[in-house]
Amino acid sequence: MIHNKTRAALAVSLSSMLLAGGAQAEEGKLYLFNWTQYMDPAIIEAFEEQFDVEVVQNYFNSNPELISKLNAGGTSQYDVIVPSNYYIPRLIETGLVQKLDRSKLPNFDNLMPQFKDPIFDPGAEYSAAYQWGVTGMVYNTETFPDAANSWSLLFDPEVNNDYPFSLIGDGQVAVGSACAYLGAGYQCADLDSLKNAARTLIETKNRDNFSGFADGTPTLQQLARGVVHAGMSFNGDYLFYKEEDPESFANLAFTIPDEGAEMWVDAMMIPADAPNPDLAHEFINFMLDAQIGAQLSNYNYYASPNEAARPYLDEVLTESPTQPTDEEMQRLYFTPSLKGEELQTFQQLWSEVKAR
Numbered sequence: 001m002i003h004n005k006t007r008a009a010l011a012v013s014l015s016s017m018l019l020a021g022g023a024q025a026e027e028g029k030l031y032l033f034n035w036t037q038y039m040d041p042a043i044i045e046a047f048e049e050q051f052d053v054e055v056v057q058n059y060f061n062s063n064p065e066l067i068s069k070l071n072a073g074g075t076s077q078y079d080v081i082v083p084s085n086y087y088i089p090r091l092i093e094t095g096l097v098q099k100l101d102r103s104k105l106p107n108f109d110n111l112m113p114q115f116k117d118p119i120f121d122p123g124a125e126y127s128a129a130y131q132w133g134v135t136g137m138v139y140n141t142e143t144f145p146d147a148a149n150s151w152s153l154l155f156d157p158e159v160n161n162d163y164p165f166s167l168i169g170d171g172q173v174a175v176g177s178a179c180a181y182l183g184a185g186y187q188c189a190d191l192d193s194l195k196n197a198a199r200t201l202i203e204t205k206n207r208d209n210f211s212g213f214a215d216g217t218p219t220l221q222q223l224a225r226g227v228v229h230a231g232m233s234f235n236g237d238y239l240f241y242k243e244e245d246p247e248s249f250a251n252l253a254f255t256i257p258d259e260g261a262e263m264w265v266d267a268m269m270i271p272a273d274a275p276n277p278d279l280a281h282e283f284i285n286f287m288l289d290a291q292i293g294a295q296l297s298n299y300n301y302y303a304s305p306n307e308a309a310r311p312y313l314d315e316v317l318t319e320s321p322t323q324p325t326d327e328e329m330q331r332l333y334f335t336p337s338l339k340g341e342e343l344q345t346f347q348q349l350w351s352e353v354k355a356r
Contacts, residue, residue, distance in 0.1 A: 030055045030279050033066065033078040035266070038131075040299035047286050053279060063087040070096045076273035079280040082130050085120045085265040086172065089337040092126050097269045099125050104281035107288035110308035118265065120337060127267035128284050129305035131236075131297065134324060134332060135173055135216070135262040138223055138238055139230040142251045151181035151257045153230050155204055162209060163229040166222065167201070169213040171350040172335050173262050174201060177232065186260040186333040189342060198349040202356050213354075224248040236302035239320055243301070254321070256328045263324075263332035265305065 030047075032039075036059040044055045060066045063084050070081070075096055083091060091097045102108060108116070108128060115129040137154065139147055143163050152159045154167065155178060167174050178197035179188035188194060204210060211228050219231035220241050225248075235254060242249040268287060270280045286292060294312030297304040303323060304313065317323065324332060338346050 027276070028053050030276060030283055031077060031079045031274075032057050032283070033069070033074070033081045034059060035082060036061060038082070038266075038300055040295055043287075043292060043295055043299075046292075047283060050286070051279070051282060055283075067091070067096070070271060075271040076275060078271050079274045079276045080283055081269050081271060082266050083269060085118065085267065086335040086337040088120045088127055088267060088269070090339065091269065092121070093339070096272055097126050098272050098274070098277070100128065100270065100284070101281060104278070105285045105288065107285045107290075110288050110290055110293065110306050112305055112307045115265070115305040118267075119334060120265075121267070127269050128288060130266045130268050130287065131300065131302040132263065132265040132305050133302045134235045134256060135168065135170075135232060135264065136235060136254055136256045137230065137261075138220065138233050138252055138254050140223065140226075140251055141253050143229040149255050149258050151177055151259055154232075155181045155200060157207055160209070160230065161207070164209050164211045164227065165230040166211045166214045166219055166228050166232070167204065168219070168232040169215050171353075172338070172346065173232070174213070174353075175346070175350065176262060176333075176335060177257075178204075180257065180259040180261065183259070186262065187336050189336050189338070191345060194346060194349055198353050201353045205353070206356075220252075223252050234302075235323070236300060239316065240301040243316065256324060256331065258331065260331045260333055262335055263329075264335065 030053055032055055034057065039057070044057070048055055058078070060069065066081060066083055067087065067090070105128065111129055116124055118124060121127045137151065139153060141147070144153065144160070147153055154165055175194065175197045176186045176188065178200045179193050180186040182196055182200060184193040184196070188197065211222070214222065214231065216233035216237050219228070219233045220237055222228045223231060224241070224245065238254045242252070268284045270277055274280050287296065288306065290306060290308035291312050293304050293306030293309035297309065297317055298314045301317065303317070310318070
């Protein structure tokens, strides 16, 4: 998804500096292309020590940036990439990634059943889940003490026509949320539903109290400062900042609207021409270890797809209200992977939303 998870929006991508000019890969090095601030440095150190290699980390801040780098020659520059679920079919169909050799991934069995056969990669032939989370709504409980668990807090001027609010900058997530609010379901893809959602977004962004489109982390910072009173963000980022600055976040609540919201998965994949595919498999298998999987989630506050990691997770991750209940899981949906005419239509509508 086009998001800047776990504080990524604050960082500058280093990939253009480190890989400018098509730097050549070297043996004994693993080239990891990941979201910024999404990896525990201690995990990297442990992998380097165990396998006597060096991990070269480069960073991207959006899925389009990732694909752009791969199309510009990155398939031979990186060993492991970490795209989001709705970009995975595009990577597979365009031949930018290679199938995983399951015989080299014994820890794959540690994953929860739903991540072993995901809809975006049937049979998980190309991908192995890294982290997962939810894009929900965050609001100030003092401003909205009686707020309903509904997207209407953002989209309905009769519910909030006075206090500043923002919407997420990820086009598909913003449109999906508007579709959900209108009753068409978060995964709407038919033309009429998309047009209605685009109209709603245009009307919403032209309201006097709309502050703009913002990614998850900037939204949380604006909420903490009182610049906005409602917005969209990610459960892991919310939990991280709530733990880091409980006073500023004391009156901020995270909720999964009743109409439906986004569940996303970031997964590890190996580019088609990865310089060190065997080492890439070692790294993916290492990340799927039970204790390493828990260490990753304990670091970045996102949910682990690793069933075997559960006993090692910090209590804040197992009992937090930001971790979806079984009931809430029933109203979470993957963002659809658009292609061909569907993708072109969406891009045209989203351009119109931003322009008007």
